[in-house]
Amino acid sequence: MNRNMQQQGGKPMVRPVVAAVAFAVATIAHAQEAKKDDSAQLETVVVTANKRAQNLQDVPTAITVLSDAVLQRNNVKDFDDLPALSPALSVSYSSQPGNYSINMRGIGTFSLGVGVEADVSVIIDDVPYAMQANAFKDLSDVNRVEVLKGPQSTLMGKSSIAGAVNISTKPIDSLWKTKVSTYITDDQEWRVSGSVSGALSDTMRMRLAAGTSSFPGVVKNLTNGKHLNGSDNTNFVGKFEWTPTDQWTVVLSPHASTFNKNCCVSPLRLVSNMNGLYSLNNGFTYASPASQIPVSQILAGITPGPDNVSVRNDYPAGGKANDVGTGLKVNYAFGDTGFLANHTLTSITSWSHYKMTDYQDGDNTDSDVLANALVGGQPTGLHGGLYQTGKFDVKSKTEEVRLISPDKGRIRYVAGLFYGKNDLGRHLERFPAGTYITNYSARAFNTNYAIFANGTIDLTQKTSIIAGLRYNKEDVGYTFDSPLLAPIVTNRSQHHYEDSDSERKTTGKIGLEHRFNPGAMGYVTYSTGHKGKGIDLTSSFNDANFNNGFVAGEDARSVEGGLKLSLLDNRMALDLAVFKTDFDGFQQSAGQTDADGIYRTQLHSIGSVRSSGFEADMNWRVLRDLSLNGSFAYTKAIVTSFPNGPCYSRLNDAGTGGTVVGAGNCIVNNPLFGKANTADLAGMTLPNAPKYKLNLGGQYDIRTDRSYDAFITAAYRWQSKINFRIDQDPTSVQGAYGIFNLGAGLKDKKGAWKFSFNVNNVFNKSYAASMGNVSWGNTMYGSKPTALVNIQQWTPARDYKRYFAARADFAF
Structure with a gap:
């Protein structure tokens, strides 16, 4: 690791944390000495987590x-920016955007494909x-x-077993307003967005918002001089509201977006012998070492x-x-009399169509690696390299009536019906030769x-029962076709x-839940969750997968207790929570011996995993002109049962092959699992699950006697070390790090304009979004053909x- 990464994992990392704590303590002391007329308080935070508008401090949920x-203060652009502001969230990146995973409290989807649903749902208005990949675009007009x-x-239903991200777009203004925002960085990122909102008539209002953005990326492609791991986005969001009477409200919300992520490229951190030779795997051979390409040429x-x-890539990477889609929300407010007096009946209808074309450079080089390669002992007759292209096609329809x-009364509830139909297509091609x-x-x-219902029943003025129930029926199915269309291929059939x-x-x-006083509420809940059956629709799908059938779904059991506190004369809101959630039948790639006696790796419901810990969320109006927000999470996300987990490998001392290692307990040729190399991973930490995570931010306004005011903003986040792989490979560890902005x-005091300047990552701390000994689809050899070269890659954030x-x- 570089010097910055090493320091972030050791004692020097304590200093920024101590400084942050000292700053908070000093601010508290200053607030206590503030003038009495500085009486600014927090605004009420309204959320819709229970499918009704409520004060955050009244909702018994973390x-x-x-x-x-x-x-706005943190210049949030897309979903990738949210984990920096919410310690419970993280994102695991993969070889293309369709395989990204959103993790909550360390739990995410570690087996990917259109036949496996996500563990964390994303909901907008x-x-x-229908598919998590759709979330990784610009967050347009978000409120x-x-x-x-x-x-x-x-x-929330489907795909919410570990949690949900509930996003609300901006409301329609009653008076006409037009807003424009521009953003530019010194590394060539730019954004432009605008909105117009107001009343068209006494009964019709509208809001239109559009934006476009571009960022070339932080990875340099020496082949063509361009950048990678960036994105280009264009989006449109509309909202049309019609209120023909006081009781009826109809909102139509169309949206459209295009986005291109030229992403998922991982530069080399380590090549143990730059003087070696290069050879393709995937069924290729070479007549002699002389026909192979020097590594120094491959990595020029x-x-x-x-x-x-x-x-050096000669084929595009990422996805376009x-x-x-559109949503239609219809509300009918009942009058003051009758059986349903003051109730609201809501219908939400949606339709969407998401399509993506993805592509990868299969050999990660720009050299003519096929020129001297042999398949079955014969020349391929081809030039260039390996490449991959694919398509996702996702259609979704939903209908919810609730x-x-x-809001007042001894019994408060929401009840409803839900229907959803998702059709997810995936096509993948890898060419041009070999078993690749x-x-x-x-x-x-x-x-x-x-059918679902959730409600609160007041036992006394201070104590209430919380109860909810959902009955769900799901029909699932699939088709899978693997035709033989390639000219040069081995071991493939239709x-x-x-x-x-x-x-x-x-x-x-x-x-x-119990309200101790107007500013303090405590709660304890027990909840269950479920994730539907899955099927491993990837390139490894075969007769065994078909014969084994669908993989059983996941089940979760969770206990949570918390406090919602309003402190310092409503200047501070502090929410605390402790939790423990057990997941049974966790869907993960693992191995088993089939009836034919052959050991195969595929999707299974492996034993279980657990996530437990403590969380705190804080909003604080320290002074009229100083606001702070922060969150902290201690999360222990571990495997509790995975007896046939994967081992990892290292080069042997002679450099002629791999030595199977593991998380301290690897069994080579384990007879219990078809003589495969397995490790019992019970007690091991899940991938990309930091034990500690903290963020703190704020703004201080400086009032002047002119027509404008000034302001200062700051944000700091820190997280402990993580391992990006479930097999606990130590080369995939990112040390602890902290980022200060x-x-x-x-x-303008009247809100007509605002200019801001930001320095991001002030102390220039380097860290990886992913890391590890990732298979390159090729092999590098040292001075002898039998001396393998160790390769390590990373994805810069x-x-x-x-x-x-x-x-x-x-x-x-």
């Missing part, structure tokens, strides 16, 4: 709320995404992000190391996607029917598979180095 002010932690299956201009961000009781070739088309579909299944599941929630600016940004906002 929630991190990212308000519009926090999102009451409409759930609030609610991070709901722990199982949310009872109210690249110096592997902890700061290397250069690659577009998404169109009845909401009045893959060509398959898969389609997974699921249809959900549910197959067609299809199957369907169905299951019924009930999830629920029960708890108790600083900003300042001027703003967007802010792996310091950069500067300027922003201008205007309102008319």
Whole structure:
């Protein structure tokens, strides 16, 4: 690791944390000495976590709320920016955007494909995404992000077993307003967005918002001089509201976006012998070492190391996607009399179509690696290298009808019906020769029917019972075709598979809340969650997968207790929570011996995992002109049962092959699992699950006697070390690190304009978004053909180095 990474994992990392604590203590003392007339208090934070508008401090659930002010202050662009502001969230990156995973409290989807649903749902304006990949684009016109932690299956349904991210877009203004925002950085990122909102008539209002952004990326492609691991986005969001009477409200919300992530490229951190030779795997051989290419030629201009961000690719990387859809929300408010007096009946209908074309450089070089390669002892007759391309095609329809009781009364509830139909297609091709070739088309579909209810019953003026129940029926099915279309191929044949299944599941929630006083509420809840059946629709799908059928779903059992506190005369809101969640039948790639006696790796419901810990969320109006927000999480996300987990390998001392190692207990040729190399991973930490994570941010306004004021912003985040792989490979560890951002600016007192300047990653601390000994699809040899070369890669984060940004906002 480089010097910055090493320091971040040791004692020097304690200093920024101590400084932050000292700053907070000093601020408290200053606040206590503040003038009595400085009586600014916190604004009420309204959330819709229970499918009704409520004060955050009245909701007995652990929630991190990212308000519009926090999102703007931190220049949040897309979903990738949210984990920096919510310690419970993390994102695991993969070889292309369709395989990204959102993790909550250390739990995420570690087996990917259109036949496996996510563990964390993403919902925008009451409409759930059918596939997580659709979330990784610009967050357009967002007003609030609610991070709901722990199982949310009872109210949010499908894909919410570990949590949910509930996003609300900006409301429509009553008076006409036009806003424009621009943003630019010194590393060539730029953004432009605008909105117009207001009343068209006494009964019709509208809001239109659009934006475009571009960032070349932090990885340099020496082949063409361009950058990688960036993105280009264009988006449109509309909102049309019609209120023909006081009782009816109809909102139509169309959206459309296109986005291109030229991503997922991992530069080399280590190549143990730059004087070696290069050889393709995947069924290729070479007539002699003389026909292979020197590593120094393959990596011309690249110096592997902890700061290397250069690659050589002659084929595009990433994915281009577009998404169109609409939502229709109809509310009917009942009058003051009758059986349903003051109730609200809501219908939410949605339709969306998400498509993405993805592509990868299969050999990660720009050399003519096929020229001298042999397949079956014969020349390929080809030039160039390996490449991959694929398509995702996802269609979704949902309908939800719910009845909401009045906010006042001894019994308050929401009850409803839900229908959702998702059709997810995946086509993948790898070419042009050898066993690298893959060509398959898969389609997974699921249809959900549910009835749900959630409510609160007051036992006394201070004590209430919380209860919820959901009954869900899901029909699932798939088709899988792998035709033989390639000219040069080995060990492939044409197959067609299809199957369907169905299951019924009930999830629920029960708890108790008690209000100690107007500013303090405590709660304890027990909830369950469920994730549906899965099928491993990837390039390894075969007869064994088909014969084994669908993989059983996941089940979760969670206990949570918390306090919601309003302190310092409503200047501070402090939410505390402790939790423990057990997941049974966790869906993960593992191995088993099939009836034919052959050991194969595929998707299984492996034993179980557990996530437990402590969380704190704070919003603090220290002074009228000083606001702070912060969150802290201690999370212990571990495997509790995985007897046939994977080992990892190291080069042997002679450098002629791999030595199987493991997490301290690897068994080579384990007879219990078909003589495979396995490790019992019980007690091991899950991938990308930091034990400690902290963020703290704030803004200080400086009032002047002119027509404008000034302000200063700051944000600091820190997390402990993580391992990116479940097999605990020590080469995949990112040490602890902290990132500090600083900003300042001027703003018009009437809100007509605002200019701000930011320094991101002030202390230039380097860190990785992913890391490890990742298979390159090729082999590098040392001075002898039998001496293998050790290879390590990393993915630099967007802010792996310091950069500067300027922003201008205007309102008319």
